[in-house]
Amino acid sequence: MTLLIIGFDGATFDLIxxxxxxxxxxxxxxxxxxxxxxxxxxxxxxxxxxxxxTFMTGVNPGKHGVFDFIxxxxxxxxxxxxxxxxxxxxxxxxSALGYRVGVLNVPVTYPPQPVNGFVVTDILSPRNATISxxxxxxxxxxxxxxxDGRPLGPYRVxxxxxxxxxxxxxxxxxxxxxxxxxxxxxxxxxxAEPTDVLMVHFIAxxxxxxxxxxxxxxxxxxxxxxxxxxxxxxxxxxxxxxxxRLMAQLPPGSSTVVMSDHGFGPLKxxxxxxxxxxxxxxxxxxxxxxxxxxxxxxxxxxxxxxxYQWVSxxxxxxxxxxxxxxxxxDIVGKFLSFDSVDWxxxxxxxxxxxxxxxxxxxxxxxxxIVTDADYDRRLAEVSDAQAELRDGPDARVRTDALAHQxxxxxxxAELRDGxxxxxxTNLWRGHDVYHGPYAELGPDLHLELDHxxxxxxxxxxxxxxxxxxxxxxxxxxxxxxxxxxxxxxGVRAGLALPEASILDLAxxxxxxxxxxxxRLMDGRVLTEALADxxxxxxxxxxxxxxxxxxxxxxxxSEQIEERLRSLGYL
Numbered sequence: 158m159t160l161l162i163i164g165f166d167g168a169t170f171d172l173i174x175x176x177x178x179x180x181x182x183x184x185x186x187x188x189x190x191x192x193x194x195x196x197x198x199x200x201x202x203x204x205x206x207x208x209x210x211t212f213m214t215g216v217n218p219g220k221h222g223v224f225d226f227i228x229x230x231x232x233x234x235x236x237x238x239x240x241x242x243x244x245x246x247x248x249x250x251x252s253a254l255g256y257r258v259g260v261l262n263v264p265v266t267y268p269p270q271p272v273n274g275f276v277v278t279d280i281l282s283p284r285n286a287t288i289s290x291x292x293x294x295x296x297x298x299x300x301x302x303x304x305d306g307r308p309l310g311p312y313r314v315x316x317x318x319x320x321x322x323x324x325x326x327x328x329x330x331x332x333x334x335x336x337x338x339x340x341x342x343x344x345x346x347x348x349a350e351p352t353d354v355l356m357v358h359f360i361a362x363x364x365x366x367x368x369x370x371x372x373x374x375x376x377x378x379x380x381x382x383x384x385x386x387x388x389x390x391x392x393x394x395x396x397x398x399x400x401x402r403l404m405a406q407l408p409p410g411s412s413t414v415v416m417s418d419h420g421f422g423p424l425k426x427x428x429x430x431x432x433x434x435x436x437x438x439x440x441x442x443x444x445x446x447x448x449x450x451x452x453x454x455x456x457x458x459x460x461x462x463x464x465y466q467w468v469s470x471x472x473x474x475x476x477x478x479x480x481x482x483x484x485x486x487d488i489v490g491k492f493l494s495f496d497s498v499d500w501x502x503x504x505x506x507x508x509x510x511x512x513x514x515x516x517x518x519x520x521x522x523x524x525x526i527v528t529d530a531d532y533d534r535r536l537a538e539v540s541d542a543q544a545e546l547r548d549g550p551d552a553r554v555r556t557d558a559l560a561h562q563x564x565x566x567x568x569x570a571e572l573r574d575g576x577x578x579x580x581x582t583n584l585w586r587g588h589d590v591y592h593g594p595y596a597e598l599g600p601d602l603h604l605e606l607d608h609x610x611x612x613x614x615x616x617x618x619x620x621x622x623x624x625x626x627x628x629x630x631x632x633x634x635x636x637x638x639x640x641x642x643x644x645x646x647g648v649r650a651g652l653a654l655p656e657a658s659i660l661d662l663a664x665x666x667x668x669x670x671x672x673x674x675x676r677l678m679d680g681r682v683l684t685e686a687l688a689d690x691x692x693x694x695x696x697x698x699x700x701x702x703x704x705x706x707x708x709x710x711x712x713x714s715e716q717i718e719e720r721l722r723s724l725g726y727l
Contacts, residue, residue: 181397196656204509217590219593237281239270244703248356249270252274261356279360316335369389423632431614569604665687675698
């Protein structure tokens with residue numbers, strides 16, 4: 158059996174089903190009608206970087222070790238890459254079983270790991286680095302004519318144009334070009350480097366939906382009548398066309414899977430959780446005169462948000478993105494930031510754009526003060542404390558003597574939107590979500606804010622208010638419900654499953670290929686989706702012999718940070 162896996166980053170049935178019914182997505186429509194579909198529950202948080210390793214390994218982040226694009230260490234962080242994944246991936250397992258595999262552009266695959274076949278890496282790849290296995294793969298094929306007769310050219314891992322209001326035409330053209338670039342490379346390698354299992358990942362429409370959602374969503378608070386109303390739909394149609402072209406190359410008796418790492422929906426605003434923790438007395442600033450001056454300026458509007466607005470008015474976003482990390486840090490240092498935090502008095506902080514909260518734990522954070530004995534109590538404090546978020550001209554909660562009486566958890570429960578409605582939809586404790594040898598590295602709390610219609614400021618804060626505008630102009634963001642579609646040999650036809658988890662896909666695909674499932678996998682085989690009633694076979698495994706974790710070089714880290722910042726993840 159030949160297996161084709163399409164990774165459609167951020168795809169959602171909320172868009173696919175109506176557009177398929179209207180005839181814009183004929184290939185996805187055919188797959189759904191002739192196969193199995195299910196809403197696919199993503200990871201917590203529903204973010205690209207932990208979701209794809211979870212899919213690849215079939216285990217939760219507590220076992221594979223990737224919780225976000227970054228691994229926080231108090232005020233600092235390190236960038237993750239493929240060497241952080243501490244369990245064998247599906248590609249490594251299949252290679253060991255003798256399958257020839259191909260992997261194109263799947264997130265968290267840099268640096269490329271050896272497989273029986275080829276790998277081309279992802280958005281976490283530095284410029285001018287070796288992004289493929291074999292190392293000469295790109296050089297061998299970049300001058301080869303693609304399906305349109307033009308040379309493939311250098312492989313593109315990410316968009317070249319950062320979105321800003323007013324550059325929609327340029328941004329959309331770049332997004333469409335990226336879709337076509339990935340499709341052209343995939344179709345060429347599918348023919349030139351035949352595989353038993355091929356995965357092709359399309360990231361471009363995730364980036365587009367972050368920026369352009371408000372143009373198509375008439376109910377969005379920032380909806381704007383625009384000539385770009387159908388840009389997302391037309392991008393989906395572009396991906397659909399490439400899915401059709403790739404499927405047309407499959408031999409008889411093949412199977413196709415289309416899945417996403419998470420879903421998508423509208424984004425209203427942002428929450429500056431660290432401003433909230435500051436107001437609650439759970440995060441403390443240094444007491445020196447310079448820090449106190451920065452705090453005063455911050456509260457009076459001299460913030461990264463205003464700086465970004467100045468840069469935007471001058472049209473310098475892409476130029477600033479190329480400023481060195483040192484220069485940027487020198488600039489950021491003029492504002493209130495994590496460098497201003499007194500970590501010897503801080504209980505909780507947030508780092509991550511969806512709603513990740515960390516306690517300042519002794520033994521994990523460099524200056525941690527929350528001991529193991531104190532952990533459960535402080536966790537309850539953080540969970541109960543998030544309760545007073547209110548919108549309005551001055552949305553911050555004032556600091557006073559009573560702030561210290563709020564537990565962290567009690568305060569979180571008090572977060573309110575502009576109409577007084579609770580902002581906190583769900584809250585999960587880390588130890589209820591993650592399990593395994595790396596679980597303690599993950600966030601201690603994960604927040605779902607207004608059904609993910611609100612997100613958290615990724616690092617310290619954009620301005621001195623708790624509720625704030627999304628300064629990059631994003632109008633869409635992630636949801637937990639992604640997509641799963643399967644069709645072909647060994648798959649039942651015309652079945653809609655009530656639900657599935659991203660954890661289930663690796664064991665299901667192994668079983669579909671007739672292979673045993675490692676017992677350490679947390680997901681289950683979706684036997685109800687398969688035509689073959691054969692019982693699932695399991696295999697016990699010794700500890701994985703994986704390569705040592707490798708960090709990025711200084712120059713490489715700067716490049717990846719800038720790319721993640723341009724995409725809104727930092």
